Amino acid sequence: MATGELSIYNLVKFQAIPPDWPGGFWWHWLFFTVVVIGFVLTMVMGVIYIERRGMGRMQSRLGPNRTGPFGLLQPVADAIKVLLKENIVPVAADKIVHWLAPVIAFAPALMIFAVIPFENGALLADLNIGILYVVAISSVSTVGIFMAGWGSSNKYSLLGAMRNVAAVVSYEIPLVLAIVGVVLIAGSLSLNQMVVAQDIPFILLQPLGFLLFFTAGCAEINRSPFDLMEADSEIVAGFHTEYSGMKFAMFYLVEYAEAVAISAIITTLFLGGWRGPLLPPWLWFIVKVMLVFFAMVWTRTTLPRIRIDQLMAFAWKFLLPMSLLNLFITALQVLADWPTQLIWAMIIVNFAVMAIIILIWSRFFFRLGWGRIEV
Amino acid sequence: MTIPLSGKDVASKIEEKFPGSVVESSQDNLVVKGNFLLDAARFLRDTEGLDLDFLNFVTAVDYYDHFEVVYWLSSLEHNHSLTIKARCYDRENPVLPSVVGLWQGADLQEREIFDLFGIKFEDHPNMKRIFLWEGFAGHPLRKDFI
């Protein structure tokens, strides 16, 4: 299948919209943008529900169950309430920055979904550099978050924003290096091509890469145990302390939209994307995204939070060498043509390598409690 | 059991070292003069055999004509305890030396006494009100506070 310039015609297969609509394919772009936004909002509501109910069950509680059947409408109620709340801008705030911040944070979270395939070829734009686009776009949210921290003129906000910037700068590197392993095996930068290449999910070929990506991804979007920027026991609500009403709703949305985005990328890169037996592909995709998100909720309810200097040390002293090793080993295997020839050997070897490397590194080279890095 | 030291015995020891420092002594406690308080306290803390290194609490009692500040000391090593007291008769501007330099544990409690009784402790590093706000009129635990 041709990628890149003909991408829009791939959509045709997914939805029965004739390509000869008046106005060329701009209609389709508009239509599918609306569809993607709708999908993201629905997914966010879904994952909020999953998080609150799942967290409730894990904490031996019930969780919301009064609104609608099984409390399914709880996110709707939240949304109605938050959107209709008063919007407060502090007197001392930098008004323009304070106003722009949620928008700048929100846009990239949506833009990521443009390149994520929901079905074979069913995506807004099948860029041939899809994964690079994701990496580039996902960091832009940080600008919005830093603007929020600065514009609020609140010390807690500023501390939270500084922490976030530090975390994103550090974790971008292992994140990208973990992706490169997948790219080597798949032989393409297009997300759709990657899914097509996954005859067996890449989590089996790249177990270490998966762990690295999951960890770095959690850190990037500030999920626990790396949720330092809104650590409510330390710095109140972090960067959005001074936000209320609709702007707060935007940040709340960004938080979960980013979580969904990272889950979707993990699904695409490592779990075989939309591929799966019996069920329709888009359903497989959603189920996998939900599973990955559930794992995030699980870590959130279980693990304590780490400290800012430990966060840095973990990125530079643990994840970075791990990802370099992983890349090196994968490159050797690809050079020896293992992914096509000796696929089972590759699975076994990679799992063994993962176990040995993690064991050795965590035993002899890096422990969280060792030393401190001043940041 | 923690053995309460006899105030009389300890009083004689203090009197030996600092003549004229003890006002009165009984089986339970001894009362030292305010200007000898710091010396007596250092003696009690550092003397071999007494080693009263743990300040359990400091408090004050208002007897209308005078304030009595109570120090309850104990030794974790020998497991004995002693109550010493100091009085100040000035109601307008009562002053006593601070023991923070000897037992840091007195820090917040002396501030509390200053706040609630108005007894000023000299050489305390931060003699400010602790519970009530600056500008509050009066000292609530005095008996004549309305």
Add this chain to the structure above:
Amino acid sequence: MAVRTEPFVLNMGPVHPSTHGVFRMRATLDGEVVIDIEPVFGYLHRGIEKLAEQRTYTGITPLTDRLDYISSMSNNLAYCLAVEKLAGIKVPERAEYIRVIMAELQRIAALLIAVGAFLNDCGAYFTPFLYMFRERERIVDLFEMVSGQRLTYNYMRAGGVSQDLPEEFMPALRKFMDMMPRFMDEYDRLLMQNEILIARAKGVGILTGEQAINCSVSGPVLRASGVNWDIRKADPYSIYDRFDFDIPTQATGDCYDRYRQRVEEMRQSLRIIRQAMEQLPSGPVRAELPQLIRPPTGEAYARIEAPKGELGFYLVSDNSIAPYRCHIRPPSLINLTALRDMVRGWKVADLIIIFGSIDITVGEIDR
């Protein structure tokens, strides 16, 4: 190139998610490093010591409930011991045993909250806290059986306890005692060996034994610093000399040690309760006393090992129906003396967990 920085003051509290009530710290920070903090108290000063001077000896017990409101039974016990010491009252045998059972149950309940809140401060999003609240509810149920209240029990009186145990209490207590060790193992499995927790808490906020003694620190914080000092052993009150239990101590005195210390003390409390249950005699639960107690002129200081440390009541009597002076030795306030030395040089996140590991209740600090 040297970047010019300057410290800034961050005001934490009085309403902050991790200050356990209304405590306030003026923290001077250099980036994220704490240069110094200045605690500010008094946001819950309710004048309990002043109110106590206007009440009868019996009427003060409800006030003591509200001191350290998560260990009301211990406060009751300390106060009643002080009145009994002052007035020379003898307590019946059965009442002594009931008091010990209640005080130790209360210790478990309070330490559960202390441990849960500490883990919560470490950022373990409410899970351990709510788990421990689940078990605390069972203890609260037991207290509700004997006193009819869930938080402020007002159960003990000078000369005994207010009423005998109801019939269903002992079976319920037995059931609880059978369950509790299992839950404690569960907590250990949950987080005790967790890598992140160890990294966060080990070596952080070290308080040496000498410093602890100099700062008059008491309770689990003192013992975690390696000082073997427990008033139940050193100065046995009530009938604690009849039970066989150990005083666990830790070596270094960091946050992790204080956490472990509390967990181990819960196990020892279970041992004491088990022995007290077996030995519980029958008989009256309250000494015959007049309605209004008039102790002779004098003064008395009675102290107990409360969950947070040495809780003492210093009563001065002038032979009237109300105490002339009622001073409370608050372990929370005095343990905080050491806070400044412990936090200097650590980060904001450490400030929170060091503060959490001291385990304070603001009701007791400010009184």
Add this chain to the structure above:
Amino acid sequence: MEIKPAGKYIYSDIELDREEGQVIEDLKANSQEPIPDPDRWLDEKLEQNILLTTVDALINWGRRSSLWTAICFPACCAFEMIAANGPRFDLARFGMEILRASPRQADLMITAGTLTWKMAPNVRRIYNQMAEPKWVIAMGACAISGGIFASAEYAVVPGYNRIIPVDVYVPGCPPRPEALIYGIQMLQQKIARRKNIDVRKLLER
């Protein structure tokens, strides 16, 4: 054992404390009368058509189903409040388990505990920081009238309604979690009767 000299700490300026004290004194002087409860609107009859009523019902449903609590737990009642959030009573069923640390994002203030004059300016500030619409539940005897500490007049505020308007009072010392949940349900009923769209104002335009 060598003791480090006292005075190694950084102490704040006494002027700062004086300013804070002045704020407290001013507030104390200005709030000797209770603020009336903000429920007069309950009796007002407004003309509503079906469309507006439906919209109102939807908005009120959303608001009462996700009351996020601000953090203001001064004293004893806080533990009954947390117990109500805990596994047995579980306020999460009503969508209330989210304790927003920042008052800007909270809807409901459950004032669990005694209020002192020193704390009062802070409580008022938290209340002012909360975004409209906001509600207050006064939990416990101390929050209603000062409770058993009311006679310590020099320090204790006799009831939160001297400082902030209160919607629902829950008595008890402390109230049981069941009582608190009942109070919350009363508040939900109150919210359900709220008119969000004022027809007369619309017509005047």
